[in-house]
Amino acid sequence: MAEARIVWESVHIKIVPCPRCKGEGITRREECISYHNNDYETITELCTACDAEGRVLETFTHYKIEIDNSWIDHKTPTKWEKLNGRTTKDIYKIK
């Protein structure tokens, strides 16, 4: 059986603009208010993905794995979390 070994690991933690609201902190959607006149109203709501902060914490881990004498790249799926009051300072502590 092939033996796999992690050669190198890099944790990516970064504050990025919220992918859902594009950093605005609010989301907009069009809602039809009158089918007869084809009238639409723009409904604005606070973004629930980032608690209206417009920024989220983006994390993934990048691995280099040695298997059968060759190296392969592996990246975990990107996760986005609410900042919950965390700042750049806190991120440096995690790193």
Ligand SMILES: [Zn+2]
């Ligand atoms: Zn958002």
